[in-house]
Amino acid sequence: MDWQFGQHVWTGLVTALQPFNLLLMVAGLAGGIVVGILPGLTATMGVALMVPLTFGLEPVSGLIMLGAIYCGAIYGGSNSACLINTPGTPSSVATTFDGFPMTRQGRAYEALLTSLLASVIGGIVGTLFLLFLAGPLARIALRFGPPEFFWLAVFGLTTIGSLGTGSVVKGLIAGALGLLLGCIGLDPIAGKPRFTFGYYPLVQGIELIPAMIGLFSFSQVLRLVEGEQQLVGEFQRRPGALAAVARELWTRCRGVLLRSSLIGTFVGILPGAGGEIASIIAYNESRRWDRNPRRFGTGVIEGVASSESANNAVIGGALIPLLTLGIPGSAPAAVLMGGLLAHGLRPGSKLFAENGDVAYGFIVSLLVANLLMLLVGYLLIQGTVRVLNVPTPYVAVTVVVLSVIGSYAIRNSVLDVAVMFVLGVAAYLGSKVGIDPGPVALGLILAPIVEEGLGQSLLLAQAEGSLAAVFLLRPVAALLVVLTVLSVLTPAWLNRRRGGAPLAVEGGAGE
Amino acid sequence: MTARALDLVLAALLAALVFLFGAAARALEYPGRVLPAVLLAALALLSGALAAGAVRSGPGGRGRPFAGVRKRRVAGMVAGSAAYLAAVPWLGFYVSSLVFLLAGAMGLTGAWRRPRQAARVALMFAAVVVVIYATFWLFLKVPTPPGVLL
Numbered sequence: 334m335d336w337q338f339g340q341h342v343w344t345g346l347v348t349a350l351q352p353f354n355l356l357l358m359v360a361g362l363a364g365g366i367v368v369g370i371l372p373g374l375t376a377t378m379g380v381a382l383m384v385p386l387t388f389g390l391e392p393v394s395g396l397i398m399l400g401a402i403y404c405g406a407i408y409g410g411s412n413s414a415c416l417i418n419t420p421g422t423p424s425s426v427a428t429t430f431d432g433f434p435m436t437r438q439g440r441a442y443e444a445l446l447t448s449l450l451a452s453v454i455g456g457i458v459g460t461l462f463l464l465f466l467a468g469p470l471a472r473i474a475l476r477f478g479p480p481e482f483f484w485l486a487v488f489g490l491t492t493i494g495s496l497g498t499g500s501v502v503k504g505l506i507a508g509a510l511g512l513l514l515g516c517i518g519l520d521p522i523a524g525k526p527r528f529t530f531g532y533y534p535l536v537q538g539i540e541l542i543p544a545m546i547g548l549f550s551f552s553q554v555l556r557l558v559e560g561e562q563q564l565v566g567e568f569q570r571r572p573g574a575l576a577a578v579a580r581e582l583w584t585r586c587r588g589v590l591l592r593s594s595l596i597g598t599f600v601g602i603l604p605g606a607g608g609e610i611a612s613i614i615a616y617n618e619s620r621r622w623d624r625n626p627r628r629f630g631t632g633v634i635e636g637v638a639s640s641e642s643a644n645n646a647v648i649g650g651a652l653i654p655l656l657t658l659g660i661p662g663s664a665p666a667a668v669l670m671g672g673l674l675a676h677g678l679r680p681g682s683k684l685f686a687e688n689g690d691v692a693y694g695f696i697v698s699l700l701v702a703n704l705l706m707l708l709v710g711y712l713l714i715q716g717t718v719r720v721l722n723v724p725t726p727y728v729a730v731t732v733v734v735l736s737v738i739g740s741y742a743i744r745n746s747v748l749d750v751a752v753m754f755v756l757g758v759a760a761y762l763g764s765k766v767g768i769d770p771g772p773v774a775l776g777l778i779l780a781p782i783v784e785e786g787l788g789q790s791l792l793l794a795q796a797e798g799s800l801a802a803v804f805l806l807r808p809v810a811a812l813l814v815v816l817t818v819l820s821v822l823t824p825a826w827l828n829r830r831r832g833g834a835p836l837a838v839e840g841g842a843g844e
Numbered sequence: 845m846t847a848r849a850l851d852l853v854l855a856a857l858l859a860a861l862v863f864l865f866g867a868a869a870r871a872l873e874y875p876g877r878v879l880p881a882v883l884l885a886a887l888a889l890l891s892g893a894l895a896a897g898a899v900r901s902g903p904g905g906r907g908r909p910f911a912g913v914r915k916r917r918v919a920g921m922v923a924g925s926a927a928y929l930a931a932v933p934w935l936g937f938y939v940s941s942l943v944f945l946l947a948g949a950m951g952l953t954g955a956w957r958r959p960r961q962a963a964r965v966a967l968m969f970a971a972v973v974v975v976i977y978a979t980f981w982l983f984l985k986v987p988t989p990p991g992v993l994l
Contacts, residue, residue, distance in 0.1 A: 374984075374986065382984055382985070502893050502894055503894070506858065506887065506890045509886050512883050516883070522875055522876050525872075527868070527869075527880070551925075555918050558921050559917065560914065726949055727949055730945050734976065737932075737941075738976070738986065741987065741989050742980075747989060750989065754929060765850070765909040766851065766909060787879055788875040788878070
């Protein structure tokens with residue numbers, strides 16, 4: 334850490350703390366959170382929508398605003414995930430697993446505050462890695478080729494058995510169905526259509542966002558109208574709740590937060606792997622290392638904390654290859670790269686040498702934005718939590734309209750709206766027989782990475798004449814294989830060591 | 845229908861899905877056919893395991909998953925949403941959304957029987973549609989499904 338680095342950080346801090354830049358951060362955070370809350374409007378879309386607005390600003394101010402939108406949107410997705418079981422962004426899928434059960438138990442406020450604090454902590458950890466370890470971490474990311482991505486996705490898939498209602502067989506069926514849905518459309522290697530059954534529009538494949546809106550939002554609408562309940566949940570504001578949640582996170586979730594933030598940062602560095610994968614892996618790891626893994630999915634703050642800290646840590650991680658190598662680590666980071674280029678800045682190692690004031694101003698502003706998110710997020714929670722006081726029928730019909738907008742907006746396709754509707758009805762019926770939407774979404778999220786990694790690795794193996802050399806003997810791939818095997822075996826091992834009953838493997842509904 | 849019967853139906857549906865996708869997968873080339881083939885084999889095995897588990901569990905079943913579900917309301921919401929999606933290209937997104945919101949809210953709450961509550965619901969959802977229009981169309985410029993009317 335030399336004197337010049339310290340001077341750059343100090344200059345960055347002074348830039349970030351200018352009143353105009355603070356104002357831009359507050360506006361960006363508020364806008365980002367609102368975009369994140371609305372199902373179908375992703376962080377990528379939020380950043381892309383605001384890029385033209387930054388053209389009239391100084392480059393550093395424009396980037397500060399875009400960074401704040403990115404942070405706000407990733408966090409915002411957790412609000413709808415906790416309140417109405419609808420992840421606002423794909424990164425919040427894992428937040429629904431425990432966030433919504435907390436709401437059903439009358440602990441919505443606690444769930445929202447947990448997600449806010451965990452997001453802030455994850456965001457800060459990711460940004461600190463970006464600030465201090467960007468170079469070495471970017472070099473590690475370069476060691477990831479197709480076999481490593483394949484094994485990373487398989488590692489993520491090991492979560493499937495632990496998600497859902499308790500039947501491993503049904504969890505695996507759901508995951509396989511998600512992966513199969515992900516195979517519809519163009520073959521990523523040969524570029525030929527698959528499983529379109531003569532219906533040409535299916536060539537574009539099943540888009541993730543409309544599918545997720547169907548799996549979570551529309552199916553939740555049907556669950557809301559099926560019963561007698563008047564309200565989605567019970568909202569009780571407790572004085573001193575923020576301090577109580579902070580205390581609980583500090584005493585019970587320190588390890589969870591640190592581990593999840595590290596996972597988020599590392600996954601964020603990998604191009605093509607974003608918050609949705611990081612949060613699922615972090616959730617699974619928290620569950621795996623917990624003394625009583627069966628608590629997960631019933632409304633524990635550790636579940637919300639792990640998912641939210643991981644997906645916000647991705648932001649710092651995704652910016653590491655972008656700022657040091659010019660390779661975006663996630664879709665919103667790719668749009669940010671467009672913003673950088675539009676302002677005449679070329680991402681890469683020269684950015685720090687030639688435009689250090691802009692680069693460090695931007696990075697330090699992410700730290701400030703994450704701290705400001707505590708205030709902005711807390712104020713917005715006071716409004717969003719009131720959705721629980723709206724009668725269930727009103728919430729249900731409004732969510733249907735928002736679901737149509739969200740599923741159409743991604744690529745202006747009526748097919749996507751139809752996919753949302755069909756998958757929504759299927760997910761509702763499936764949930765009645767124990768096929769939960771979580772593993773289906775996980776399969777759908779991981780399908781492109783599995784498929785591309787596998788296809789390219791098989792071609793590499795064909796060229797090298799050895800499957801083992803490609804899949805097992807590369808150092809990082811071998812490490813991921815070991816981690817995958819451990820991920821499958823450790824729950825049973827830990828369970829046995831703690832003297833618990835063996836995990837259920839049979840496949841019956843209502844078990 | 846008992847959970848056991850539903851499991852058997854699910855296993856049969858999965859078998860049909862495997863057959864359908866399996867037939868389509870035969871035309872695929874290497875390496876694009878590898879993952880679908882693995883998945884279909886896994887699904888075939890899992891559907892078999894599911895059916896075997898259901899048969900083994902005995903005729904008593906394991907409860908009725910649809911017990912307590914207000915089926916007419918759920919069916920009404922599914923049919924209403926389908927009609928709403930079908931109406932969008934004709935009425936336009938915002939007009940059909942307003943109609944859907946009003947019909948859905950009044951149908952689910954029974955407000956249509958009470959004129960004063962019906963008027964309040966109508967005003968509220970007219971405001972909701974205006975807010976949606978202003979937010980998505982005017983401010984964020986997010987495209988909405990096209991239609992003949994607004």
